[in-house]
Amino acid sequence: MSPETGVRAANRARMEERILRLAGQHLARDGAAALSLRAIARDLGVASSAVYRYVDSRDELLTRLIVAAYDSLGDAVDAALAGVDDPAHQFGTIARTLRTWALAHPEQYALIYGSPVPGYAAPSDRTNPAGTRITTRLLQALVALPVRAAPAVAPLVGTGGIGALLDDARVEALGIGALELTLGLAAWDMVRGALTSEVFGQYGAAAFSDPAAHFEVIVALAGALVGIDAG
Amino acid sequence: MSPETGVRAANRARMEERILRLAGQHLARDGAAALSLRAIARDLGVASSAVYRYVDSRDELLTRLIVAAYDSLGDAVDAALAGVDDPAHQFGTIARTLRTWALAHPEQYALIYGSPVPGYAAPSDRTNPAGTRITTRLLQALVALPVRAAPAVAPLVGTGGIGALLDDARVEALGIGALELTLGLAAWDMVRGALTSEVFGQYGAAAFSDPAAHFEVIVALAGALVGIDAG
DNA sequence: TGTACATCAGTGAACGCGCGTTCACTGATGTAC
DNA sequence: TGTACATCAGTGAACGCGCGTTCACTGATGTAC
Numbered sequence: 001m002s003p004e005t006g007v008r009a010a011n012r013a014r015m016e017e018r019i020l021r022l023a024g025q026h027l028a029r030d031g032a033a034a035l036s037l038r039a040i041a042r043d044l045g046v047a048s049s050a051v052y053r054y055v056d057s058r059d060e061l062l063t064r065l066i067v068a069a070y071d072s073l074g075d076a077v078d079a080a081l082a083g084v085d086d087p088a089h090q091f092g093t094i095a096r097t098l099r100t101w102a103l104a105h106p107e108q109y110a111l112i113y114g115s116p117v118p119g120y121a122a123p124s125d126r127t128n129p130a131g132t133r134i135t136t137r138l139l140q141a142l143v144a145l146p147v148r149a150a151p152a153v154a155p156l157v158g159t160g161g162i163g164a165l166l167d168d169a170r171v172e173a174l175g176i177g178a179l180e181l182t183l184g185l186a187a188w189d190m191v192r193g194a195l196t197s198e199v200f201g202q203y204g205a206a207a208f209s210d211p212a213a214h215f216e217v218i219v220a221l222a223g224a225l226v227g228i229d230a231g
Numbered sequence: 232m233s234p235e236t237g238v239r240a241a242n243r244a245r246m247e248e249r250i251l252r253l254a255g256q257h258l259a260r261d262g263a264a265a266l267s268l269r270a271i272a273r274d275l276g277v278a279s280s281a282v283y284r285y286v287d288s289r290d291e292l293l294t295r296l297i298v299a300a301y302d303s304l305g306d307a308v309d310a311a312l313a314g315v316d317d318p319a320h321q322f323g324t325i326a327r328t329l330r331t332w333a334l335a336h337p338e339q340y341a342l343i344y345g346s347p348v349p350g351y352a353a354p355s356d357r358t359n360p361a362g363t364r365i366t367t368r369l370l371q372a373l374v375a376l377p378v379r380a381a382p383a384v385a386p387l388v389g390t391g392g393i394g395a396l397l398d399d400a401r402v403e404a405l406g407i408g409a410l411e412l413t414l415g416l417a418a419w420d421m422v423r424g425a426l427t428s429e430v431f432g433q434y435g436a437a438a439f440s441d442p443a444a445h446f447e448v449i450v451a452l453a454g455a456l457v458g459i460d461a462g
Numbered sequence: 463t464g465t466a467c468a469t470c471a472g473t474g475a476a477c478g479c480g481c482g483t484t485c486a487c488t489g490a491t492g493t494a495c
Numbered sequence: 496t497g498t499a500c501a502t503c504a505g506t507g508a509a510c511g512c513g514c515g516t517t518c519a520c521t522g523a524t525g526t527a528c
Contacts, residue, residue: 008491008492015504031346038481193424201347
């Protein structure tokens, strides 16, 4: 039997899958800081040392969870974008997909868009490929758009935003201008800021009566910033 | 000796202060999840049980840290606003003060504007008074302003934002309109979204060459949203 | 001003728990001839 | 097809650590008469 299709390889793959799924459940229930290899071994019905056959360390498992979260979101965005050819609607589609995904997976959202896990630094060589997927889609949408910055807004950007992110290889590759980039980032910050408030419940008792409607307004305003109708 | 000025009362006050300061240092170094009463007792040079003379439990200390963080930020904002009478400049002042404070105290910023601490729910009766200080200042600035929504933007809000936050007592008390409120929240979300990216380093390797300049652009754009010149 | 009592701060041992990680080991599954 | 060997999965005990919280206690500081 070839090593690729052997019983061992299949078991290994299934086991890695189970571990990642259980880790995801623990993450959702108790947060990243409480992620425990022993707890996962317990759920697996296996000695705690057995987990080390599949995972190098706790931190390495955390890295896998981050990558998995990025990929889960990336897949959702790609799927949603599949039917949207009009670049003017892509921005709104990305934003709405992010919201749906974040509300369904608040802890994974916290993992990648919330405060960093203290004492843990993600190895960027493993995290970056998955992490840049959404941002890349966003930049692509901005490039494809005829960004017609509102005349009232363009002068505000002035030369201040020029230096922003210009060292990023993707930006150079896409050939996006400083104005479009700055406006796009501002619009994206607004969407993420609103979403963070909603997902983390930061308005406390003063809840929105209709968060979804409010988010639609945010998307419309963000779209207006980059000069498009994002509906 | 009266109990207010006695040696015991003074010692108590000094001890509570030391505990809160040490807790703040631990928070800054290791994050909220790692906050430990035993570690604080060690730094204090005291038996771990002694801390319980001053603190009910670990969670209670966390609550105090949150209140302290809100107050630290609130004090900074109030001080910065002292010299600013023109309501048109108040929004920008609040935003810039938030940035300065957040960069100086990233972990406290994470505590109040980042992901929630898992397994801990802040008792809102203790957290609210300090927590609403900045938001109240923001609302006051919006009310004092002649919010002249850009004609292109106003229709986007439509009736969607109407329901937002209308159950909040402060909003009713201030008599702020739905349009102003929605635009104000959107602007504030943008500021906080941008700041979160910067403080938590979420753009990774693709760093801004001049984050302060970029933030100024964000403030200008956010100001434009509410129809003012925030410079 | 002096004495009897109450209050408080801090001690140190203990309970019971959880964690990450290592290590020598057994038994089963695969591989090479 | 059968046997000898290598590889792998999983065990269970152990190391050393940290945590929150309780409890009976000593000694000092305050209070009331």
